[in-house]
Every structure is written in C-alpha cells, then in structure tokens.
Amino acid sequence: MAISLNVNGETHEIDVDPATPLLYVLRNDLELNAAKFGCGLGQCGACTVVVDGEAVLSCVTPVSLMEGREITTVEGLGTIEEPGPLQAAFMEMQAAQCGYCIPGMMMSAHALLRKNAEPSDREIRDALMTNLCRCGTHMRILAAIRRAGELMQQASAPTERRAG
C-alpha cells in the first residue's frame, strides 16, 4: 500500500505493508538512524518521535495511521554542523554514555519544550517517564533538557537582550 509520509518537513511516498510500525519505515525506508529499536513493546522510549507535537512510540504505531501527520525525528532538530538547541545542549552537557537512548530522550523533551519552555524538574521527569536509560546518564539528561529550554528562550528573546 502506498502511503504519503511527512517527515521533518519533507514528503515521502512509501510502498509498505500498512501494519508496519513507523519505526521500521523511518529506519529502513527513509534511512533515518536516530529513532532506535529498544523493545518493540512501547516500554522503553528509544523509538520516540514527535507526531503533530506529541511524543509517540514509533515501534508500536502502525505507519497507516501516519498519513497526513507531521512527523519529527532527531534529524529534524538540526545537523552536526548546525545543531538545534536540544542537540547543542546535549553536546554541551556531555549528556550521553553509550547514547543509544538519547534520541528518544530528545524527542520526549522536544514535545515537552514546545509546550513549556521552562518546565519544572518534576515536569521533565514526568515527560521522560517512558524513556529508559541503562548507563545511568539521568542527571546529565535532565541538565541538558533544562539547558535546551534556556537556549530556546535565548533564541526567541529580543535581540537587545541577547546582546546584553
């Protein structure tokens, strides 16, 4: 079945079994690396992407439900040359060990920060409830998300404030 997918602002025509979870389409058909396979059960958050502004577990979301929706992955946040605020913050805080869970963390955080640029510690932890990290990088992930919120606010602040 042919499906039209909008991913990171680009439209792709995909011919795929409609039951296929979005994750495999992103990784194999579109060759996007960031969303990761972790459990296939919606329990660990490694596959998290943002769909119409909400964090979605792509490993349990059939691609057939994605027609006409706006999908964002970590690749849509910026590039290695021009990283977006979340990416810059994770680099600045060195918020990774193995890094496998990190793209999922970033997408959960992206959904949160779009709605609330100054989340409380509690709100960040709640937003990351589904996302598992096994290396124990939790403190740095929390710090990176707070830092990303600051960077986003600086970016949207009036020029004179930034200059000051």
Added chain:
Amino acid sequence: MTIIPKDEFNTQGRNGITRRSVLVGTGALIVSFAIAPHVSAQPQPAPPAAAPEPPQLPGSLNDTRRLDSWIRIDAEGEITVFTGKVELGQGIKTALRQVAAEELEVEPGEINLITADTGRTPDEGFTAGSQSMQNSGTAIRNAAAQVREILITEAARRWNVPRETLRAEAKSIVAQDGRTIGYGELVTDQLLAVEAQPESLLKSPDKLRVMGQSLPRVDIPGKVTGGVAYVQDLRLEGMLHARVVRPPSPSAQLQEVDTAAVEQMPGVVSVIRDGSFLAVVAEGEFQAISAMRALQQAARWTEQPVLPDQNNLQAFLEATKGDIGTVAEEGSPEVTGKIFEATFRRPYQIHGSIGPSCAVAHMDNGQLTVWSHTQGVYPDQEAIAEMLGMDIAQVRVIHMEGSGCYGHNGADDAAADAALIASAVPGRPIRVQWMREDEHAWEPFGPAMLTKIRAGVGDDGRITGWNYELWSNLHSSRPGGAGNLLAARHRAQAFAVPAPRFNISQSGNGDRNANPLYVFPNRRVLWHYVPETPLRVSALRALGAYANVFSIESTMDELALLAGTDPVEFRLRHLEDPRARAVVERAAEEFGWSSGAPKGDRGRGFAFARYKNHAAYLAVALELELERETGRTRVSRAVAAIDSGEAVNPDGIRNQTQGGIIQATSWTLFEQVTFDNTRVTSTDWSSYPILRFPSAPDSVEVHVIDSPGQPFLGTGEAAQGPTPAAIGNAFRQLTGVRLYDLPFTRERVKQAIGV
C-alpha cells in the same frame, strides 16, 4: 593465599595469532605490518640459541611489541593509532586520542583512531574489567612517546645536530634555529617497524596539555544528530533481515516445526533449521519479524523443569558440591569480642542493554566478515571460525558500537547467529537483530550469590577477626570456545559448553573484592564454587564485587555500631593506604558528613572499596528517602570521591561514575530475574523493571582526585560495590533495620519496617 596471576578478565593477547593488516591508504609507511610481532609478518633471522626472555613492556605493548602495530604515520603526516579496545559508551575513543596526542605533540583531532578489528588492530583480548586505560592507554602512551623520540632522533641525524636541541611541535620537529621538518617527511620505510623499548620518555605531569583536560567526547555529536553510530545503523547493499526463534526455555529442544506456510510469507527468503537453531531471513525487517512470530507459533518444543526454586536460591547455592577456594587467610579464623553475624543474598540480574544485541555478517566467496558490538573481536573470530569449521583467516570480526553492554550480554551470540545464517545464505549481508525478549531471557545473567559473614570488634574498637564465605558460579563464560555461543549450542551438531576452570586469581571473579582492604589481624575468606549453571551466567559489571562489597560494607557499619563509633571514623581507623583514606575523607567532607544525619524520612549511608583491591579507589556517601506507606525508597543525593590514578579525562571519569552509581542503585532497588521451574519469566521491562526518571536522584556529585604521574586505574566498575552498601547503610540508619536481600523491593521494605 593462593594467587594465580591470571585474571578471568585477562586482556592479554594470545600468542601465535598473526594477521597481516588490511592495506589502507597509499602512504609511504603503509605497506604491511604484523599485528602480533611474536611472529612477524616479515621473515626474521632465527633467534640465537637460548634467547633471553624478552623484556617486560608497558601495558599491552608487552603482547603486541612493535611500534607500528600501534601507531602509523603516512607521507602526508596523517597519524593513525590502533587499539584492540572498543568503545562501549565509556569514552575510550576520546581518552585514547588524548593520550596519543599528548605524547605525539599534536591535537587530539589530528589522531585517526582505529578500534578493534581482527584485520587491522592489535589483539587486546576483551574490553572488560575496566582495563582499557591500564592496558591500551598505557601501551599507546608509551608507543607515542617512543615514536616522538624516534622522530626527534631522525631529524637530529638528518640535520646533524644534537637531539637535545630539537623539540616536537604541531606534527613537526623544530630546531633551535627555527628549521622544521614534518612527521610525514621523517617517517620513511621501516622507521617505526621496530620493537618498543621497556622505558619511555613520558612527558612530566606539569608539561601535559591534553591529558587531564575534560575534552568533549568525540562520538556524542554524531549520536545526537542521527549519524551512523551503532551496528544497528549499518545498512549494506543488498542486506537481508533475519530473526532467530529462540527456544522458550534453557532446556528446550526443538521437536518439530512446519515451515511451509512461513516460507510462503511475503518477503521471506529462507527458513533455517539446524537442530534447535531456528531462524528466518526476509527482505524487509518487519517481514522478518512477522515470519518469526509465525514460526514461534509453528514450533513444537520439549522442555524440562530444571530450574532451581527462585524463592530459595540459598538452598540451590548451598547444595553445591564444588571446590572451595581460599581467597585470603591471615592469623586465626577465630572471631572474638562483640560479634556480628549475617547472611546476604543477591539474585540473578541482567545487563539489560537498551538496544538488544545486533550483528551483520556477510559470507562472500568463502570469506566471512562480521560486524559486531562484541567486547572481544579476536576471541569471537576464533569461536565463530570453530563453530563454522572455517579457517580463522577466513573470518574477520570488526567492532562497531552497540548500546551499552556493562559486561557480557548477547553481543557475541548475535554475532554467531548472523555468522551461522550468513553461512547458510551466502552472498548477501545478513542483519540479525535480537528482540527484547531474546535479550532479557537469553543474555548471560549476573549470577546469584550468597555470602555469610562472622566478624567481631574488641574493646579497643578495632576489628578482631573476619570470617567470610561466599557461594557463587564463575562470572565468565565468554568465548573462545564455540560452545559459549548460543547458536553453536543449539545446532544439531552441538558444541558442548566448555567447563569453566575454577581458580583464585589476583583480580578475583566471584570472589572479586571478597577480601576487605581494611587492616586487622585475623581473617579467612572462602569461595564455595558453584559449578552448576541451570541459568546461563557470565560477566556483569563488577562481577562478584557487587555482592561482596555490599556484604563487607554492610558489616563495617554494623561493627561500627558495636564499637560505638561513627562509620566513617571506623573505616578510617582500619585503613592504612593514604589514597584509600583520601577518598573516604573527601567523600565525607563534600557530603557534609560531620553535620549529622538528615531529618525526617531520610537516612544517610557511607561505603568504600578499592575496585579489585588494585584499581580505582571510590567512596560514596548518600541520602536515601523512604515513603513508609508504600515501601518506596529513592536515593535523593549521592556524593562520591574517586581516585583513578592519573586522570586523562576527568569529565569522562565523572560521567562513568555517576552512571555506575545510578545503575547500581537500579540493581539494588528494583532488579531480579524471575523464573518458574522451566522458563525465565522476566522477559521485558514490565516483568524486569529498572530505575525510571521519577526514581532518579536529585543530584549525583563525583569528585575526581587526580594523581599525576601515577598509573591509570580502572574506573568504570568502581561504584558498583559501594553503592548498594551505602543504600543499605542509609536504610539501617533511618529505620534501625538491616536489609540482607537484594533487591530492596517495596515488599521487602514494608516487611522490614512492619507496614
């Protein structure tokens, strides 16, 4: 004390394996070289009769002795450094570049680093036991310093000036009169094709520019922007997707399976059955998964109820008829004074990598290439060749990162799966991705353990004697030996599981850290070896140190109470090593130990160990909060001090240590493998919960005590032992009740405090 200086985690290379490098580039020097120059690639003159023992060289140089096995410089001055160690998320790619750049007087970004690949790099065995900096870091640092001095000598020869007048700077040798000559111009022919020397002119600690700096990790930018970072991301031309249908239980044998319907499913290329090994190969990944599910339905297995009683692992461990090893013996085993006696228990636990194991293998004209996140490419190469009956030279294993492993997880098995399937479906690359339930049920577990302590304090407030016994499997079942690969065990022509060899080693295994570093006159430490392995077990971060330090440091707090002494003071009273004392004092000071216990439903606890009794020193103080109605506990604040010797990347040490504290907290509060008499029942994250963000601490501080000029000390596992003990001690301080059984589940907590 019986000491066999052979670590289970030995990372020494094995003699006799010689590999020609794969030719890369066309630089002047890159012709060919021997990986293991015990047997050089070049014809060598016969050694004189009764040749003297070769001198001991620093770190892994002792096994791979030629400089150009480690460092090569081409005509353009491009520098390539080779390590047999692998990136596991511990930051080794960054730290090794720092070490090489420091001694070569270049920038870290100018170092091209090649990690473990049987076609290119030295054989450094496994990346395990927190030994990468000790072994590979030491080798590379010494090799880099010797290369620098060779380049200076060569420039001096060409210019005919005293070498003392020259210095290395920015990839060049610089003379006093300002003349410069680039490294690439100096390196010709066989200049670096020489054996390393035992002594190197290392830069003195006050001259270091790159080492000791918290350089950002080189791998993080790619990982946070969607780069190809893991073997899971490898996409080769024509690649097929495979899934393995694992047996439902450790004892299960495949009785029958009708594969006809599955073979007709969309995209299915092949169904492979070999004994109890069952797998499917398909064009698409989801097609492979769908076919795997159908095969699971079609397969009929016979199973045996061979697993021990999960609720009475103590009986299983104590019933063993295995050997008893003496780990330490000093003075009399009699214990006098006020006595503390206890039994501690640890369950089976998993590594629980977030990304299940994955591998890609390609059989191309009889030549097999395997990309794997294994910790040991050379042992894996040997085991895979044995499994497939191939010549070792026909198998190449290349490391590519996976998700963090924390020891021996499913990596080697996934590599073997891919290799076996690729040999059945040659010509196209085969990608095997384990499912979550494969990893949870089939990775080798960290073994269950039982420990018993009887110790006393005298009227002088000092420990009189220490009688400690532990019951444990060996914590290592890594390949070599094809029998340690699941696929090889499950084939019709099955390879037998190699019997592990029990011994007492300097670094310890089940008995790792079983002998306390504290000074007192009488001690006896015994290991009751448990050879029976109804559940497959192997190395989980820190091996026996997790349960042993938990037991020892819980006991230290109880003895301090019997002595009427503050637990930090009590530890210092029994520590003579000044570096041990320094981390204890620093952790206590940074935590604010002297200001007394916290108020309300918070307790505080302290613990210390020197990992393996010869690696990094670590002390941790922490606060534990308790919600009495629910039994929920949380570490709210942890403060650690660590001495890893000369600190190459202090932030890397902090990152790993923070991670160790949080991971060990997760083990301690939440984790145990569950099983009935036949099957493992903890097969996902709901049946095997781990720490989630709401249970993460408010803060985890790590203070790195730098020891300039001292050897690198293994860091990555140092927090695993002290953390559970500090948590148990905090619970004891808060409630007056000691917890003996790991993990401290809500049920156990409620039972302990009578809720």
